[in-house]
Amino acid sequence: MNNTSASISKISYLVLIGFLALFLFADFFSMDWLDIPSSLLDMNTMWISIVLEAIPFVLLGVFISSVIQIFIKEETLKRFIPKNPALALVPAVTIGAIFPVCECAIVPIVRRLLQKGMPLHVGIVILVSAPVLNPIVFLSTFYAFQTDTSIAWARMGLAFFASLMIGALIYRVYGNRNVLHASHTAHSHNHHDDGGNKIAQVFQHASDEFFDMGKFLIIGALVASAVQTFVAREALVNIGTGALAGPAVMMGLAYILSLCSEADAFVASSFKGLFSSSSILAFLVYGPMTDLKNTILMLAYFKKRFVLGFLIVVTITVYVITLVYQTFIL
Amino acid sequence: MNRQFHQFFRSVILFGFFLFLLKIILSGDIQKFIAPRMMPYMYFTLAVLAILAIIQYFKSGFEEDDDSCSCGHDHDYSASRLKSTGIYLLFIIPIMTGMMFSDHILGSSAAANKGFKYEMRSAATKENIDEQTAPGDDEAQPGNNVILENPGVLTPKDLYPELYEDMQENDKLVLHKDNYIGTISLLEDGMDDYVGKEVVTHGFVFRENDFPSDQMVVGRFGISCCVADGGVYGMLVESEDLNQYKNDTWVEVRGVLEKVEFNGWELPLIIPTEIKPIEAPDEPYVYEKLEYTG
Numbered sequence: 368m369n370n371t372s373a374s375i376s377k378i379s380y381l382v383l384i385g386f387l388a389l390f391l392f393a394d395f396f397s398m399d400w401l402d403i404p405s406s407l408l409d410m411n412t413m414w415i416s417i418v419l420e421a422i423p424f425v426l427l428g429v430f431i432s433s434v435i436q437i438f439i440k441e442e443t444l445k446r447f448i449p450k451n452p453a454l455a456l457v458p459a460v461t462i463g464a465i466f467p468v469c470e471c472a473i474v475p476i477v478r479r480l481l482q483k484g485m486p487l488h489v490g491i492v493i494l495v496s497a498p499v500l501n502p503i504v505f506l507s508t509f510y511a512f513q514t515d516t517s518i519a520w521a522r523m524g525l526a527f528f529a530s531l532m533i534g535a536l537i538y539r540v541y542g543n544r545n546v547l548h549a550s551h552t553a554h555s556h557n558h559h560d561d562g563g564n565k566i567a568q569v570f571q572h573a574s575d576e577f578f579d580m581g582k583f584l585i586i587g588a589l590v591a592s593a594v595q596t597f598v599a600r601e602a603l604v605n606i607g608t609g610a611l612a613g614p615a616v617m618m619g620l621a622y623i624l625s626l627c628s629e630a631d632a633f634v635a636s637s638f639k640g641l642f643s644s645s646s647i648l649a650f651l652v653y654g655p656m657t658d659l660k661n662t663i664l665m666l667a668y669f670k671k672r673f674v675l676g677f678l679i680v681v682t683i684t685v686y687v688i689t690l691v692y693q694t695f696i697l
Numbered sequence: 698m699n700r701q702f703h704q705f706f707r708s709v710i711l712f713g714f715f716l717f718l719l720k721i722i723l724s725g726d727i728q729k730f731i732a733p734r735m736m737p738y739m740y741f742t743l744a745v746l747a748i749l750a751i752i753q754y755f756k757s758g759f760e761e762d763d764d765s766c767s768c769g770h771d772h773d774y775s776a777s778r779l780k781s782t783g784i785y786l787l788f789i790i791p792i793m794t795g796m797m798f799s800d801h802i803l804g805s806s807a808a809a810n811k812g813f814k815y816e817m818r819s820a821a822t823k824e825n826i827d828e829q830t831a832p833g834d835d836e837a838q839p840g841n842n843v844i845l846e847n848p849g850v851l852t853p854k855d856l857y858p859e860l861y862e863d864m865q866e867n868d869k870l871v872l873h874k875d876n877y878i879g880t881i882s883l884l885e886d887g888m889d890d891y892v893g894k895e896v897v898t899h900g901f902v903f904r905e906n907d908f909p910s911d912q913m914v915v916g917r918f919g920i921s922c923c924v925a926d927g928g929v930y931g932m933l934v935e936s937e938d939l940n941q942y943k944n945d946t947w948v949e950v951r952g953v954l955e956k957v958e959f960n961g962w963e964l965p966l967i968i969p970t971e972i973k974p975i976e977a978p979d980e981p982y983v984y985e986k987l988e989y990t991g
Contacts, residue, residue, distance in 0.1 A: 379706045382789060386713040389796035390720050408801040415795045416730035416923040419718070423738035426745050511922055570752045577749065578707060578788075585787045595925060596810065636921065 410596040417588035421626075424507050425584060429576040430569070437568050448489055456534045459489040460527060463496025473497045474661065478668040481547060488538035495681060496530035498628040499523075499655035508651065511632035518644065519632075521692070522651045529652055529681075529688045536680045546673035583660040587624045613646035614689045618682065621654030628655030645693035653685040706785060708753035713792040715746040725979070726799040732920050732984045802981045803918050805903035805944035808929045857883060865890060870954070872898040877983040878919050881930045884965040888956035896967055899949040899975060900931055902942045913939050915950050915967075921985040930983065933957060933966045947977045 447458050477494045481487060498504070505519055512518040606616050617638070621631070631654050635647050642650075657678060665674050721727040722739065731739060857879040864870060864883060870891070872880050884891060900915040908914075916931015918924075934950055935957075942948055952969035 376702065376705065379702070379709050382706075383709045383712070386709070386716050386792065386796075389793060390716040393720075393796045393799075394724060403798075405801075405804060406806050408798055409803055409807045411791075411794050411798055412730065412801050412803065413923075413925040415791050417925045418791060419727075419730050419739070419742075420735060420923040420925075422714075423742045426742060430745075567752075570749065571756070573745075574707065574711070574749045574753050577711075578784075582784050582787050585791060592925060596807070 406596055410592045413592035413595055414588050417591060418585055421584055421588070424503060425580055426573070426577065427503055429573045429580070434569055437565055437572065442483070448485065452486065452488065452538055453535075455486060455489045456492055456531055459492035459534065460496050460500070460530055463493045463530060464500040464527075466493075466497050466501065474664045474668065478547065486538075487541055487543050487546060488534045491537045491677070492530050492534035495533050495656040496526065499526040499652060500530065501628075504628050504632070504655065508632040511636040515644070518647065518651070521644075521648055525648055525652050525685075525688055525692055526655075529656070529684050532684045532688070533656075533680055536684065537677070540676060540680070541673070546670050547668060548670060584626070587626045591624055591626075610643075610645075610693060611690070613643050614649035614686060614693075617642055617646040617650035618653040618685065621650040622658050624654070624658070626654060626658070631655070643693070645689050648692065649685060649689040652689070653681070656685065657681045703781070704753060704756050708750050708756075710785065710788045710792070711746055711750035711753055713789065715743065715750055717792045717795050718743050718746065720796060721799050724799070728980055728982065729800065729802060729924065731923050734984070735922060802977070803924060803927060804901055807927075808901075808903045808914075808916070808918070809905055867894075869895040870897070872896070874917075874978070874980060874983050877917060878930050878985055881932065881965075884932070884954075888954075888963045888965055891954050891965070892956055894954050895951070896932075896954050897949070897951050898932060898967070899947065901945050901947050901977070901981075903929070903931075903944050911935055911937060911939060913942065915948060918982045919985055920982045924982075927982065933964060934969055934972070935966055936969050936972075942972065942974075947975050948972050949975045 447462075449455050449458065473494055477490045480493070481490045500523055505523060508519040508522055509516060606612070624631070632651060635650050638647060638650070662674060662678065665677070669677075718727075718739065721730065722743065727736075727739065857876075860876055860879045861883055864880065870880060898915060900917045902913050902915060904913050912933055912935050914929070914931040915934050916929045918927045919930045920927045934952070935955075949972070950967055950969050951971040952967040955966045955968055956963045957966040958964075
């Protein structure tokens with residue numbers, strides 16, 4: 368056991384030395400001798416540029432969500448939720464809109480809220496609305512689509528209506544059934560109460576979440592850059608850019624890419640000119656509500672059948688809402 | 698793989714990201730990934746990465762501090778060695794390849810794939826026009842309408858008013874990095890005012906597969922936020938003996954502007970009087986001006 372530990376820490380030091388060596392000397396050596404095809408280098412550059420661009424927004428989201436997770440008690444939130452199931456949707460969307468929590472961070476929060484007695488459909492509305500209806504997402508969408516600012520507003524509007532519809536549908540289908548795994552019983556939430564420790568916890572969370580989410584971000588950026596490098600845009604257009612196929616293709620893409628909602632706008636903006644605005648909106652609304660990595664996260668807490676039902680409800684709602692928007696408003 | 702190892706290894710990775718970002722900021726190569734107006738976010742990232750790396754490093758010294766956070770949130774230290782190795786490699790690879798190839802510039806291969814920016818846009822606008830002439834046809838991408846119908850969206854003339862006046866008055870158009878996108882956008886907007894004017898432009902050479910041998914595009918990549926959203930801004934050049942200019946060579950072109958029909962659209966075309974190879978500029982990309990949004 369000691370041996371493996373020793374060899375493992377050797378690896379860490381080797382990696383560290385590798386980083387330092389590259390930092391100091393990479394510029395002095397031409398990498399031409401490696402003879403890497405320029406398409407691979409293009410992909411590498413795009414991959415890293417997507418990651419670099421997303422990281423500040425991920426960090427911002429991670430920080431704020433850590434602060435909320437540590438400093439705000441769920442009981443306080445719960446007090447504001449009316450008993451009437453329809454009325455309860457309103458504060459749920461408001462909570463979702465105010466709290467800038469990423470889709471990765473929101474899953475454990477909602478699970479905890481449900482355990483503490485929050486009605487299921489209210490929790491789900493928070494789950495789908497918080498990652499998309501939030502100021503940081505608005506900011507990054509606004510940045511990414513500065514030539515067409517209507518995208519950012521439409522994204523928020525469509526997400527708002529989609530969240531309400533999803534809440535209503537979940538209430539119809541599931542009522543207030545327990546959809547959590549039985550094994551995850553409510554656990555007491557006692558943080559150490561000394562203030563200094565809380566700051567440390569914020570950083571603890573920030574760093575942990577950076578790694579938890581970073582891996583999905585890096586994979587998502589890799590897939591996106593590979594698609595951009597090796598699939599000619601014409602081919603993408605050929606898969607489907609029509610009024611019906613376009614949004615479906617973009618939703619599929621949003622699901623597979625699993626981008627963080629704070630950064631997905633930048634990826635979406637690289638598709639502008641290729642896909643219609645409504646297809647891009649479908650991507651921007653659907654991606655934060657659910658995606659591959661989120662499904663994986665949800666399966667950790669929720670029953671399989673519910674996750675499947677949730678996926679179907681979200682998919683149909685977003686698709687229908689996008690088509691309605693496309694037909695009547697655009 | 699114990700917890701202590703994870704903590705230490707994570708601090709190494711955070712430090713690696715910090716070094717990578719510092720390196721490309723110092724060398725200026727960051728402009729080959731990110732548009733300059735995103736720089737404040739990059740400095741923020743740099744600072745946060747440094748803080749996190751330091752905190753993570755000190756945390757790795759305290760293994761007994763396991764329960765500092767009992768918040769029901771999965772601190773996912775994967776037990777399986779294979780899985781953690783894979784996950785950490787995901788972080789290590791971009792740091793390493795980033796430092797090794799940070800000076801790579803997107804060229805003709807990426808351009809061919811992304812498509813010639815104005816051709817792409819023209820295609821979209823064309824469908825748009827088709828649709829307006831045939832309003833019954835709902836199946837044709839109605840989404841593209843938003844670009845023309847939204848009154849909040851500006852035409853190139855609104856976006857570049859001073860440049861527009863300059864171009865109207867002067868008989869010679871000289872493109873440089875600051876007016877590159879503006880000039881080309883205005884030319885695409887309507888060629889009639891500019892036919893016969895002298896033009897001096899530059900950029901890298903690229904051709905699409907179906908180009909005849911007497912045509913090539915001289916253009917530059919225009920970036921709005923990061924390289925992944927880039928597209929090529931450029932102009933067609935038509936002349937005999939273009940074969941000597943290989944893809945990706947940077948050239949300066951002097952010539953006279955003509956207009957050409959392309960998929961039913963009028964695009965600028967240069968009949969060159971002089972083409973000479975030049976060095977690739979330090980800042981190979983041009984950046985979209987976005988401050989004018991209303």
